[in-house]
Amino acid sequence: MSSSKKSSDGKSSEIEEAVASLTMPFNKILLTSSDGESFEIDEAVARKFQIIAHMIEDDCAGKAIPIDNVTGDILSKIIEYAKKHVVEPDEDEDEEAKKKLDSWDAKFVEKLDLETIFKIILAANYLNFEGLLGFASQTVADYIKDKTPEEVREIFNIENDFTPEEEEAIRKENAWTFNG
Amino acid sequence: MSFKSLIQDMRGELGSISRKGFDVRFGYGRSRSQRVVQDTSVPVDAFKQSCWANMPPELLRDVLMRIELSEDTWPSRKNVVSCAGVCRNWREIVKEIVKVPEVSSKLTFPISLKQPGPRGSLVQCYIMRNRSNQTYYLYLGLNQAAASNDDGKFLLAAKRFRRPTCTDYIISLNCDDVSRGSNTYIGKLRSNFLGTKFTVFDAQPTNPGTQVTRTRSSRLLSLKQVSPRIPSGNYPVAHISYELNVLGSRGPRRMQCVMDAIPASAVEPGGTAPTQTELIHSNLENFPSFSFFRSKSIRAESLSSGPASAAQKEGLLVLKNKAPRWHEQLQCWCLNFNGRVTVASVKNFQLVAAPENGPAGPEHENVILQFGKVGKDVFTMDYQYPISAFQAFTICLSSFDTKIACE
Numbered sequence: 001m002s003s004s005k006k007s008s009d010g011k012s013s014e015i016e017e018a019v020a021s022l023t024m025p026f027n028k029i030l031l032t033s034s035d036g037e038s039f040e041i042d043e044a045v046a047r048k049f050q051i052i053a054h055m056i057e058d059d060c061a062g063k064a065i066p067i068d069n070v071t072g073d074i075l076s077k078i079i080e081y082a083k084k085h086v087v088e089p090d091e092d093e094d095e096e097a098k099k100k101l102d103s104w105d106a107k108f109v110e111k112l113d114l115e116t117i118f119k120i121i122l123a124a125n126y127l128n129f130e131g132l133l134g135f136a137s138q139t140v141a142d143y144i145k146d147k148t149p150e151e152v153r154e155i156f157n158i159e160n161d162f163t164p165e166e167e168e169a170i171r172k173e174n175a176w177t178f179n180g
Numbered sequence: 181m182s183f184k185s186l187i188q189d190m191r192g193e194l195g196s197i198s199r200k201g202f203d204v205r206f207g208y209g210r211s212r213s214q215r216v217v218q219d220t221s222v223p224v225d226a227f228k229q230s231c232w233a234n235m236p237p238e239l240l241r242d243v244l245m246r247i248e249l250s251e252d253t254w255p256s257r258k259n260v261v262s263c264a265g266v267c268r269n270w271r272e273i274v275k276e277i278v279k280v281p282e283v284s285s286k287l288t289f290p291i292s293l294k295q296p297g298p299r300g301s302l303v304q305c306y307i308m309r310n311r312s313n314q315t316y317y318l319y320l321g322l323n324q325a326a327a328s329n330d331d332g333k334f335l336l337a338a339k340r341f342r343r344p345t346c347t348d349y350i351i352s353l354n355c356d357d358v359s360r361g362s363n364t365y366i367g368k369l370r371s372n373f374l375g376t377k378f379t380v381f382d383a384q385p386t387n388p389g390t391q392v393t394r395t396r397s398s399r400l401l402s403l404k405q406v407s408p409r410i411p412s413g414n415y416p417v418a419h420i421s422y423e424l425n426v427l428g429s430r431g432p433r434r435m436q437c438v439m440d441a442i443p444a445s446a447v448e449p450g451g452t453a454p455t456q457t458e459l460i461h462s463n464l465e466n467f468p469s470f471s472f473f474r475s476k477s478i479r480a481e482s483l484s485s486g487p488a489s490a491a492q493k494e495g496l497l498v499l500k501n502k503a504p505r506w507h508e509q510l511q512c513w514c515l516n517f518n519g520r521v522t523v524a525s526v527k528n529f530q531l532v533a534a535p536e537n538g539p540a541g542p543e544h545e546n547v548i549l550q551f552g553k554v555g556k557d558v559f560t561m562d563y564q565y566p567i568s569a570f571q572a573f574t575i576c577l578s579s580f581d582t583k584i585a586c587e
Contacts, residue, residue, distance in 0.1 A: 118232060121239055137239070141246040145256070149265035156232035158267050169459070170265045172364060176290050176353045177261040179334050 029056075030064040031079070037072030038064075039079055048082040050128035070123040074116070078123055081108060081132050088131070109139050114155065149174075233267075241273050248277050252286060254322060254333035260288055280455060282565055287320060290353055293335055293366070293569040294382075294456045296446075302550070302562040303569065304520070306332060307576060309557040314340040316580070317355060318561065318573050336366065336573055340581075347371045349577050351570065368414070369574040371581050378578040380418035380571065384460040386441040417441040418571060422584040432513050433584045435501040435529055437575055439567070442497040446566040447533045447543045453566035497566065499531040499548060499575075520560045521552025527559075527579045528552035551576045 027043040029052070047053040052065060067075060084104060089097035109117070117136055124133040144152055149170075153160055162170065244263055251259045264274040278288045285298035297303050304321040316339075319332025339358035341348045347370070354364040367382040419438045446453040504513035512524065521528050531549040535541065549572050550562040563572035 114232075118235070122236070125236070125239060133242075137243050138246055141243050141250070144243070144247060144263065145251065145259045147262065149262050152262070152266045158233050158270075160266075161268050162271075166268075172353070172459075173261060173290055174265060176334075176364075177258045179355065 028063070031075065032064060032066045033070055033072035033075045034068050035071050037075065039075060041079055041083070042086075044086050045079065045082050048085065048129055048131065050130070052127070067127070069126045071119075074119045074123050077112070077116070077120060078127070078129065078132060081105075081135075082129065084108075085131055105135060109135075114140075114143070237273075240270075241277070244270065244273050245277055248274070254287075254320060257286070257288060257333075264289070282453075282455070287333075287335070287569070291456060291459050293353075294459070295568055296453045296455060296566045297564040297568065297572075299565040302547075302564045305335065305561045305563070305569065305572075306554075307559045307561055307573070309559070309580070311557065315355075315358060316340075316349075316577060318569070321560075335569055338369070338573065338577055345373050347375070347581060349574070349581070351574065366570060367417075367574070369577050369581075371578065375581055375583045376422050378420040378574075378581070379416050380420070380574040381414040382417045382441075382570070383413060383415075384456065385413065385415045386417065386454045386456060415441075418575065420575060420578045422578075422582045424584060432501075432504050433526065433582075435499075435531070435579075436534075437499040437531065439497040439499065439571070442566050443495050444497045444533075444536050445495070446497055447546070447548075448541075449543070451566075498534040499567075500534045502530040502532050502547070517550060517552055520550060520562055521554060523553035523555070525553040529579060531575070549575060551579060 028040050029043050029046040031039045031041065031046070031052075033039075043056065046065075047056065055065065070078070084101065089101060091098045112120070117139060121133060121136045121140070124130075124136060143155075147155070152158070160167075247263060248260050251257050260274060260278065264271045278284070279286075280295050281287055281292050281298055281303070282296045283298075285301055285303070287293065287303070306319050306321055308317045308319070309315075310317070315337055317334065318336040318338075320335055322331045322333060334355055336351055336353065337355040337358045338349045338351050341350060349369040350358055350360055351366045351368055352358040352362055352364045353366055354362060357364060359365070360368070365383055367380065369378055369380050371378045417440050419440065421436050423434045423436075425432060425434050442453050443451070445451040502515060504515045506512075507514045515521075515528065515530055517528070517530070529549075529551055530547045532547060533544050535544045546564075547562075548564060548567060551559060553559050559576070561572055561576050563569065567575075
């Protein structure tokens with residue numbers, strides 16, 4: 001573990017930290033959620049969040065990073081997913097591992113309600129965690145499929161703001177669409 | 181029972197009534213096997229605070245794009261249209277994501293039927309004829325095997341109306357309501373008395389602000405005379421003529437289609453064909469400029485019976501049927517339909533663009549429309565850019581109707 005001792009010379013402490021991160025691959029990073037929950041994770045996991053990876057590259061990452069936009073419950077879910085996906089198995093090289101991971105992903109999202117998924121999408125977008133953002137968005141897309149417009153509005157609490165003329169046009173459109 | 185769940189029950193009831201007999205009129209017309217499931221396990225109250233309606237646009241767009249990408253064939257393509265019916269915001273995004281058939285090779289909204297087909301690949305459809313009610317049904321083929329299963333996506337219906345001096349085929353988006361007064365009226369095909377010349381009329385102009393024409397019977401459409409139930413307009417978009425060839429009725433007939441709405445340049449490299457963007461509804465108020473002039477179409481009518489060059493001087497696209505070859509051993513006329521036509525019939529044809537002047541280029545080898553028999557009342561129809569499904573369908577209907585060179 002790298003020490004938090006700082007030498008009087010700022011530059012050499014940078015070098016120390018650089019050397020430390022080279023020689024100690026299990027560097028830890030501390031993330032703090034907006035509601036004060038702290039999560040200590042491996043640097044490799046933290047790097048899944050591009051926003052943090054850039055901070056590390058630019059050497060702006062202290063050991064504790066505040067994540068102001070994300071609450072603890074959501075952040076913990078995101079970290080759980082990130083830990084599982086630190087290494088993405090290659091479908092061609094390791095089909096078995098890919099299948100196992102897909103199955104874990106399916107179980108992971110099954111337990112979540114829509115509102116949580118929505119928050120995860122926003123957080124993953126903020127953190128720039130592409131893998132989870134894509135997965136969560138696809139989950140929502142799959143949820144929407146095979147629902148009528150009315151059902152979608154009901155579930156997502158969206159108001160029907162079409163004019164009567166537009167409604168009429170859409171009625172005709174749907175009659176044709178769902179015919180046969 | 182809370183008021184809220186009472187409302188939910190009522191909605192469910194209305195939903196089931198609409199499904200039973202009035203699917204089409206009450207809007208969503210889902211297949212009988214689908215049910216509206218009031219998902220009571222989902223706590224709706226929790227979502228009152230949710231922000232789905234305020235989802236950042238780029239994230240919503242990503243979700244909708246995923247749907248558009250994965251639901252690329254019918255019947256699942258209906259999910260794309262469904263998303264466009266949720267709210268204005270969703271509709272705007274979906275309409276922007278969905279590309280025209282010319283580019284995507286996919287049919288999505290009803291307007292796709294009025295837009296030019298894809299470049300470089302044929303859309304494979306089939307037509308079922310119902311002799312008992314004089315109606316023809318156009319379907320998009322969903323699998324490689326030809327027609328005739330119930331495997332198609334319904335596109336258009338056409339009903340034949342015989343009149344003293346002509347025959348009309350009324351084209352509709354609704355297979356159950358095929359009449360001129362219907363609000364799903366798309367256009368019509370009208371034949372002359374002899375069944376040798378046909379005009380295709382579109383209910384809406386190709387280009388907004390196009391002038392209204394006099395119909396053959398010189399009946400002007402007047403704002404005062406038209407009731408909301410009468411279709412909004414009749415814009416000629418094609419003129420078709422049939423002739424015997426030099427061998428008379430022993431040989432294949434000659435077909436010519438003057439496409440009033442498509443310039444000849446459309447088939448040349450870099451050319452484009454006009455594309456309608458929205459279905460206008462039978463409501464005259466929607467037409468911005470509505471003037472009564474003798475239109476180009478009268479001239480186009482006379483042009484269609486003359487040599488193609490006259491029409492081409494007007495810059496219009498002319499389609500002609502590819503001449504079959506006489507096969508000495510088989511003793512019959514042959515066209516290569518690439519397996520899509522399996523029964524010999526004088527109605528079968530392939531249309532190519534006639535060269536304007538000078539020698540034919542490679543663009544004049546391209547089969548733009550192909551039609552032919554595969555069963556007793558089943559025909560395949562394959563079309564591509566620059567014509568639309570609607571135009572292709574009406575041209576094929578004329579082949580049914582014409583008496584030229586029929587056995």
